[in-house]
Amino acid sequence: MNRLDNLFATKKKDILNVYFTAGHPNLNDTEDIILTLEAAGVDLIELGMPYSDPMADGPTIQDSSTVALKNGMNVELLFEQVKSVREKTQIPLIMMGYFNQVMQFGEERFFRKCAEVGVDGLILPDLPVYVFEEKYKALFEALGLRISFLISPQTSEERIRQIDDLAKGFIYMVSSSSITGAKSGISDEQMAYFNRINEMQLKNPRLIGFGISDHATYSTACQFSSGAIIGSAFIRTLDKATDLKAAIKGFVDMVREPEKVA
Amino acid sequence: MLLEAGYTLKAHQLNYMTATPTVKSAYAVDNRGYYGEFGGAFIPEMLHPNIEELRNVYLEISQEAGFQKEFQGLLKDYVGRPTPLYYAKRLSKHYKTNIYLKREDLNHTGAHKVNNTIGQILLAKRLGKKRIIAETGAGQHGVATATVCALMGMPCIVYMGAIDIKRQAPNVSRMKMLGAEVRPALSGSQTLKDATNEAIRDWINNPADTHYIIGSAIGPHPYPDMVTRFQSVISEEIKWQLKEQTGKENPDALIACIGGGSNAAGTFYHYLDELDVRLIAVEAAGLGINSGESAATSVLGTKGIIHGCRTLLMQTKDGQIVEPYSISAGLDYPGIGPMHAHLIDTGRAEAVSITDDDALKAAYFLTRTEGIIPALESAHAFAALDYIKYKEDDVIVINLSGRGDKDLSTFIEHIEKYG
Ligand SMILES: Cc1ncc(COP(=O)(O)O)c(C=O)c1O
Numbered sequence: 259m260n261r262l263d264n265l266f267a268t269k270k271k272d273i274l275n276v277y278f279t280a281g282h283p284n285l286n287d288t289e290d291i292i293l294t295l296e297a298a299g300v301d302l303i304e305l306g307m308p309y310s311d312p313m314a315d316g317p318t319i320q321d322s323s324t325v326a327l328k329n330g331m332n333v334e335l336l337f338e339q340v341k342s343v344r345e346k347t348q349i350p351l352i353m354m355g356y357f358n359q360v361m362q363f364g365e366e367r368f369f370r371k372c373a374e375v376g377v378d379g380l381i382l383p384d385l386p387v388y389v390f391e392e393k394y395k396a397l398f399e400a401l402g403l404r405i406s407f408l409i410s411p412q413t414s415e416e417r418i419r420q421i422d423d424l425a426k427g428f429i430y431m432v433s434s435s436s437i438t439g440a441k442s443g444i445s446d447e448q449m450a451y452f453n454r455i456n457e458m459q460l461k462n463p464r465l466i467g468f469g470i471s472d473h474a475t476y477s478t479a480c481q482f483s484s485g486a487i488i489g490s491a492f493i494r495t496l497d498k499a500t501d502l503k504a505a506i507k508g509f510v511d512m513v514r515e516p517e518k519v520a
Numbered sequence: 521m522l523l524e525a526g527y528t529l530k531a532h533q534l535n536y537m538t539a540t541p542t543v544k545s546a547y548a549v550d551n552r553g554y555y556g557e558f559g560g561a562f563i564p565e566m567l568h569p570n571i572e573e574l575r576n577v578y579l580e581i582s583q584e585a586g587f588q589k590e591f592q593g594l595l596k597d598y599v600g601r602p603t604p605l606y607y608a609k610r611l612s613k614h615y616k617t618n619i620y621l622k623r624e625d626l627n628h629t630g631a632h633k634v635n636n637t638i639g640q641i642l643l644a645k646r647l648g649k650k651r652i653i654a655e656t657g658a659g660q661h662g663v664a665t666a667t668v669c670a671l672m673g674m675p676c677i678v679y680m681g682a683i684d685i686k687r688q689a690p691n692v693s694r695m696k697m698l699g700a701e702v703r704p705a706l707s708g709s710q711t712l713k714d715a716t717n718e719a720i721r722d723w724i725n726n727p728a729d730t731h732y733i734i735g736s737a738i739g740p741h742p743y744p745d746m747v748t749r750f751q752s753v754i755s756e757e758i759k760w761q762l763k764e765q766t767g768k769e770n771p772d773a774l775i776a777c778i779g780g781g782s783n784a785a786g787t788f789y790h791y792l793d794e795l796d797v798r799l800i801a802v803e804a805a806g807l808g809i810n811s812g813e814s815a816a817t818s819v820l821g822t823k824g825i826i827h828g829c830r831t832l833l834m835q836t837k838d839g840q841i842v843e844p845y846s847i848s849a850g851l852d853y854p855g856i857g858p859m860h861a862h863l864i865d866t867g868r869a870e871a872v873s874i875t876d877d878d879a880l881k882a883a884y885f886l887t888r889t890e891g892i893i894p895a896l897e898s899a900h901a902f903a904a905l906d907y908i909k910y911k912e913d914d915v916i917v918i919n920l921s922g923r924g925d926k927d928l929s930t931f932i933e934h935i936e937k938y939g
Contacts, residue, residue, distance in 0.1 A: 310708060310840040311826070313720045314564040320707050332838045357562055358825040362839035383564040384825065408565035412727050417568070432566060435728075437721045 261350040262378045262404050262427045265301055266463045266484070273485025274299070274476070274514065275465055276492050277354065279306040279322040280339070281331025283496055288339040289346075291496075294503045296349045298510035304381065304487065305340070307333055307355030314383045316439035318490035322497075333363050337375050344376035352406070352427075354381040369397055379404035379427045391424055398426070406430045411451045415458070422460045431455060431466045431483060438468050439490030444478045452482035473516045488513065547792040547859070547868055553741025554830075555862035561740035563828045566724045570732075573647065575742045581646050582639065582749065594638050595753060598671070599628045601635075603754075605761035605917070610889045617910050620771070620917045621892070622758055624783065631895060631922030632751060632783040633664035637733055639750030641668040644731035651730045652676045655719040657684055657712035657779070658849035658897070659691025660922060661735030666700035676700040679718040681711035684849055691926055709843040712853055716827050736780025737857035740828030744785075744857050751786025758917055759790055772914040773798040776921065777901040778871075779815075779850045781857035783921040788869070798870065801860055802904045804846030805873035815844035815852045818864050818871035826855040832864070847876035847930065848896035850922075870908070878903040883924065883931060884938040895922035896930060 265273070276295050280288050292303055308326035312319060333355075340351060353372060360368045360382065372380065380403065387407060390398075398405055404427030409418050412435060422429065434448050455464065466479035467487030479486035492509055499505030511519045553559050553575070561571055581587055595601040603623045612619045624632040637654075644652060652669050654676070656662030662678040669676035678695055682704040685692055695702050708714040716734075723732045737744045737751070755774075762771060774791060776784035778801045791797040806814035814820060821832035824839055833855035834842040846852040856864075863869035874882075883899035886892055894902065898921045910916060924931065 311713065311717055313717050313827070314566065314724065316721070317707060324708070327840060334838075356825075356839075358835070358839040358841075360839075361824055362822075362835065362837060384562045384828065386560070386562060389560075389562075410566045412569040413565060414569070435566060436725050437566075 260378055260402050260404060261348060262302070262352070265350050266428065269301060270463070270484060272480050273301045273465060274510070275302040275304060275467070275485060275487040276300050276510075277304040277306055277487060277489035278492060278496065279308050279319060279326050280336050281308055281326030281329045282322040282493070283325065285329040285331060286339075287502065288336070289343045290502060291506065292343050292349065292351070293347060294506040295510065296347055298507045299514065300349070300510055301485070302350045302352065304352045304354050304489070305336065306489075307336060307353060307359055309356045309359060312356060314437055316437045316490060318439045318493050322493045333359055333368070337371050340377060341375040350378045351376065352379040352381060353377050357382050357385045365394065366397065369394065369401060369403060373401040373403055377403070379406060381406045381430060383408055387421060387424060395424070408432050409455070411435055411448070418455070418458065418460070422462055425462050428463045428465050428484070429460060430487070431464045433466050433468045433470065433479070436468055444469070444475055449478075449482075456482050473513055476513050545792045547863060549741065549745040549859070555859045556866065557823075558829070558831050558858035558861040558865070559741055559744060560830050561828055562825045562830065563740045564724065566727065567720070567740075570723065570727050571740055574746070577647070578643065578742050578746050581643055582746070587642060587646065591639055591642055595635065599634055599638065600626060601753065602757045602761070603627060605758060605765060607765065608890050611886065614889060615905050616912055618913070618915045619905075620762065620765075620915065621920045622754060622787065622917055623920055624754065625892070625894065625898070625920050625923035629660070629664050629667050630925060631660045631664070632754065632786060632919070633661045633735060633922075634667065635753055635786065636735065636747050636750040636782060637661070637664040637668045640731070640733045640746070641672055641674070644733070645672065647731060649729060649731035650674070651726065652733055653679070653719050653722050653730055654733045654735060655679045655712065655715040656735060657681070657715065657852065658926065659684070659688040659695065660850060660926065662700070662702070663691050663694045663698070665733050665735070666695040666698035669700060670698045677722065678702050679705050679715040679722070681705045681709070681715045683710045684712065684715070688849060688926070711843065712849075713826070713841060713843070720827065736782040736853070737785040737859060738780040738827055738829065738853070738855060744829065744859055747782050748785040748789055748859060751782050752789035754783070754786035754919065755788060755790035758787070762915070762917065766915060768915060770794050770797045771917045773800055773908070773910060773916045774919070775800045775802060775901045775904055775916065776919040777802045777851060777897045778856060778860060779853045779897060780855070781860045783919055785857060785859055787917075787919040788863070792868075799863060799868060800870050800872060800904060800908060801864065802872045802874055802901045803856070804848055804851035804879070804900055805875045806845040806847070806852075808875055809873055813845040815846040815854070816873040817844070817854065817856045819873060821855070829858050831855050831858045831861040848879065848900065850895070850897040851900065872904040872907050874900040874903040874907075878906070880931070880934050880938050892920070893924035893931070894920055895924050896927045898922055
């Protein structure tokens with residue numbers, strides 16, 4: 259069974275999904291970061307494929323991508339790292355990147371490789387929904403791969419329904435009109451949007467991401483969905499870390515159980 | 521001959537006021553936003569509502585009579601159109617053929633860029649947008665955008681690579697004087713592609729009140745087609761001007777430089793299906809195609825996605841976008857518009873790559889033979905004359921996309937060598 263399906267079948271609330279850019283801070287940190295996040299109780303991990311022009315991302319993720327590329331990260335190497343870490347963990351893993359990277363690798367070859375090394379799902383923010391439907395949906399089904407699409411406060415109800423019909427895994431709910439890492443805190447307007455989507459009773463579970471950075475924002479997101487996605491705040495923690503493992507554990511505790519840290 | 525042309529302008533202008541530039545062509549965009557396998561809209565969901573809104577209304581709004589009246593009126597009285605089609609006698613004599621220059625350099629603000637910014641700001645107003653953003657490389661599009669924002673009293677933010685801000689100081693000052701805020705793009709390579717990323721990010725953050733005026737025939741559908749249509753006033757004018765001056769329906773060749781491809785798209789548009797008209801797209805080879813310092817996308821590029829469209833772009837085998845180089849800041853974009861990718865891929869257009877050296881030489885040559893200082897971008901188009909085949913009785917139209925004022929310091933740096 260796909261590990262994502264498994265997760266969402268057994269856990270309905272308070273899911274924590276952490277994003278980091280593969281190859282940052284160091285080329286070979288991928289395995290340590292994944293295993294430490296798992297040990298700290300994270301449910302799901304998103305591996306960012308570093309890209310030169312990540313247009314949906316803010317400065318934190320772009321800078322971490324620049325570092326990762328300088329370190330020599332590439333898709334081929336990331337697949338090797340995932341394959342090797344898969345022997346040590348069954349945590350659901352998602353790859354997130356831009357469609358051009360997939361195109362250059364060869365779409366079909368890329369998706370087959372994902373399935374082969376144990377990637378459970380993909381997030382490709384600039385892959386149009388209809389292109390996925392026409393060209394790759396059948397292959398994803400055959401390979402048992404999941405795909406998540408984004409929705410934002412501007413997405414129409416009709417389109418959300420279409421996306422819900424097509425998505426498999428979870429829906430990535432962008433918390434506000436923003437790029438990653440942009441805003442902090444959650445406004446009343448965002449709450450209204452969270453409520454509105456909550457009431458739509460979608461088939462897929464939803465995770466809320468963008469602007470989630472601490473316990474307060476995580477808890478609010480969890481009230482309105484199955485859980486939350488944290489990226490930029492975690493990357494900033496890695497940037498500052500002297501002891502990587504301790505920093506990761508400290509970060510997850512800060513998000514989930516701040517009383518324990520204090 | 522020129523006077524005669526002047527006298528007959530009026531009759532043509534009537535025609536030109538009502539004309540809607542619509543070409544039904546295998547080379548124009550299809551109803552899904554593609555040119556063959558190029559184009560499309562590869563954008564994050566956060567931009568979907570904006571792009572969808574534009575896609576649904578851009579044709580209807582821009583073809584509506586009130587819009588056309590305002591657009592054509594501003595092109596005429598504010599920009600100074602029609603721009604002359606000028607028979608370059610001494611240049612023709614030198615090259616032993618017949619060369620006409622389409623004088624886009626005589627537009628207000630000094631380049632073709634303003635044709636598009638006028639069109640887009642009128643569209644933005646009709647969409648109820650309150651804030652304008654743009655990207656710029658050399659600063660020409662930034663100036664053209666800041667200009668129309670001043671004209672319409674709208675706030676304007678121009679993203680410009682931090683490196684380009686240093687390289688193009690006079691245009692930065694012009695934008696500031698016009699009231700625009702110039703924001704440095706500090707990410708990535710700090711040039712045009714990063715300025716474009718920053719503008720896209722701004723739009724994601726401000727989807728409701730903001731319109732993004734893209735400056736070339738690039739980006740997600742409908743931008744390449746929309747920009748092309750606003751620029752197509754160039755070929756629309758060439759058609760009647762050439763007929764008037766030579767009696768010929770069509771030229772034998774059209775030559776235009778290509779960064780993202782807006783002036784070339786505008787020059788080619790009404791001739792896309794006239795298969796006996798050669799379309800020659802001139803890109804920047806920088807220090808040479810194989811030097812590692814080049815912007816010759818048609819040769820060095822491969823199929824991929826940049827700024828939301830599938831096209832030819834310069835990238836590594838892993839799909840990381842490569843920073844191009846050209847002495848001309850308006851041509852060092854790592855991609856080309858999807859229409860041009862299709863035209864070149866199908867063999868409809870010929871691509872010529874011109875080095876910095878050849879472009880500088882051509883700029884001095886044009887200046888000394890015709891008394892016209894061209895923009896460095898446009899100088900590339902003139903240099904192509906040394907590399908293409910043509911016949912003595914051919915009629916060749918070169919789009920002189922902009923004037924060289926902004927490049928004077930570069931030209932003067934090289935006066936010993938080329939002067
Ligand atoms: C005078 C001039 N010509 C040409 C270009 C290249 O742009 P495009 O290929 O969109 O015409 C520029 C861009 O800055 C320009 O300023």
